[in-house]
Amino acid sequence: MRTDQILTRLERVFARLDREPERPAHLQTPQMSRHRVVLLGSTLAFYLSIVVAVLTTSWLVRLDWQIMFFRPYEQWPQLHAFLDYLVVLGQRGPTAVMVAAWLGWRSWRQHTLRPLITLGVALLLLNITVGSVKLGLGRLGPHYATEIGSAELFAGGDIFPSGHTANAVVTWGILAYLASTVVTRRVLSVVSAVVSLSVGATTVYLGTHWVSDVLLGWSAGLLILLALPWFEPLIARTEAYVFDVREVLRRRAETGRMPAPVVSVLTPLLSAGGKWQLRSPAETTAPGTAIAGTAIAEEPVPQPVPATTAPTATATTAVTAHSPAARPAVHPAGRPHVIRSERTPVTPNGSRRPAHTERAPARGAAARPVAGG
Numbered sequence: 431m432r433t434d435q436i437l438t439r440l441e442r443v444f445a446r447l448d449r450e451p452e453r454p455a456h457l458q459t460p461q462m463s464r465h466r467v468v469l470l471g472s473t474l475a476f477y478l479s480i481v482v483a484v485l486t487t488s489w490l491v492r493l494d495w496q497i498m499f500f501r502p503y504e505q506w507p508q509l510h511a512f513l514d515y516l517v518v519l520g521q522r523g524p525t526a527v528m529v530a531a532w533l534g535w536r537s538w539r540q541h542t543l544r545p546l547i548t549l550g551v552a553l554l555l556l557n558i559t560v561g562s563v564k565l566g567l568g569r570l571g572p573h574y575a576t577e578i579g580s581a582e583l584f585a586g587g588d589i590f591p592s593g594h595t596a597n598a599v600v601t602w603g604i605l606a607y608l609a610s611t612v613v614t615r616r617v618l619s620v621v622s623a624v625v626s627l628s629v630g631a632t633t634v635y636l637g638t639h640w641v642s643d644v645l646l647g648w649s650a651g652l653l654i655l656l657a658l659p660w661f662e663p664l665i666a667r668t669e670a671y672v673f674d675v676r677e678v679l680r681r682r683a684e685t686g687r688m689p690a691p692v693v694s695v696l697t698p699l700l701s702a703g704g705k706w707q708l709r710s711p712a713e714t715t716a717p718g719t720a721i722a723g724t725a726i727a728e729e730p731v732p733q734p735v736p737a738t739t740a741p742t743a744t745a746t747t748a749v750t751a752h753s754p755a756a757r758p759a760v761h762p763a764g765r766p767h768v769i770r771s772e773r774t775p776v777t778p779n780g781s782r783r784p785a786h787t788e789r790a791p792a793r794g795a796a797a798r799p800v801a802g803g
Contacts, residue, residue: 459544460607462659470656477649484569484590484642487581494640495579498572502635513632520594520629525601526553533608543669545608551661555654556600563650564588572637592639592647595630599651602626607655626651 460466483490503510518524526549533545569590570582583590602625606618630644639647 459662460659466656466659470653473649473652473656477646477653480642480646480649481567484567484581485583487579490642491581492579494572494642497634497641498575498637501637503637506635509635513635517594517629517632517636519602519625520598520633522553522593522597522601525597529601529604532605536608543672544665547665547668548608548658549604551665552600552604552654552658555657555661556596556651559654560591560593560596560647560650563591563646564593569640569643571643572640589639590643590646591650592630592633592643594633594639595626595644595647596651596654598622598626598629599648600654603651603655607658 480490530546530549533549536545537543565588567590568584568586568588570576570585570587571589574587575582576585599622602622603619606615606622609615609618626648630639630648633639634641634644
């Protein structure tokens with residue numbers, strides 16, 4: 431009975447999804463409001479203050495060393511196995527795959543590419559901003575520190591700010607940013623905040639990051655989420671461009687399934703040095719037709735053959751209609767044939783029906799002259 435109830439509920443869920451509109455009316459794009467601008471400015475000030483505190487080796491650096499000497503992973507070793515799995519929620523590869531799968535399903539259901547493009551833009555901003563600061567400051571981690579009390583800057587490291595923490599803020603926070611309702615956005619905001627705080631604290635517990643690294647990672651990820659509304663026009667243009675390209679490819683595929691007539695003839699391609707190329711009969715009838723983007727020169731129209739003088743009345747010089755010289759030229763397919771009125775006229779003295787000298791004359795009749803006279 432419980433199985434039947436589960437199947438019934440699943441059918442109701444899928445039926446509701448099937449009735450989902452293509453572009454939900456409640457799917458609103460976040461705007462850069464005054465409240466968001468204030469949060470962005472405050473987070474940026476906090477970000478800069480942490481960088482200055484580390485550069486000047488202030489009390490924050492001393493706090494980093496104190497927690498490092500405390501060694502939390504030795505104080506609570508029973509948490510080590512669990513936190514080793516929890517920190518994976520901040521790694522770029524697994525989290526990006528999971529979130530991209532969910533957003534891809536949403537894009538397919540809602541017939542829009544905005545969720546996937548927004549995720550791509552956010553991850554690109556994360557790589558540029560966090561990566562440049564990491565390489566620029568070059569701070570070493572707690573396990574590789576060389577001088578007690580030093581900030582360990584410009585030593586070839588890459589841990590400041592914490593990439594795990596910033597990635598957790600952006601990857602899980604993008605779900606709250608793309609939420610379709612206010613309630614869902616608030617719930618997902620709380621969930622993403624808890625996950626990102628847990629990941630940051632886990633890196634401190636494992637000794638892979640300083641406390642200042644985690645603080646800067648939180649603020650770096652939050653800055654990207656707060657600045658995303660400025661990139662909404664770019665996201666919209668990218669989506670429109672992708673749909674335009676898809677429409678062009680679809681039309682090309684549809685036309686490719688309905689090819690031109692298969693029957694073709696060989697016609698000389700005048701503009702290609704007399705090479706032969708297959709052309710359809712419809713193309714051969716229109717002079718100057720282009721084949722594969724090549725202009726075809728218009729074929730000359732045959733002119734009427736001028737009348738010649740009458741041949742002499744000798745059998746050796748007689749020109750008949752069946753002789754090779756009097757036969758009309760054979761034209762390639764597609765050229766207009768010379769009409770009968772344009773052929774060489776019959777002379778007044780000649781016979782319209784040529785005589786066959788090899789035949790014997792009729793019994794009792796005199797031989798007729800070959801060319802008249």
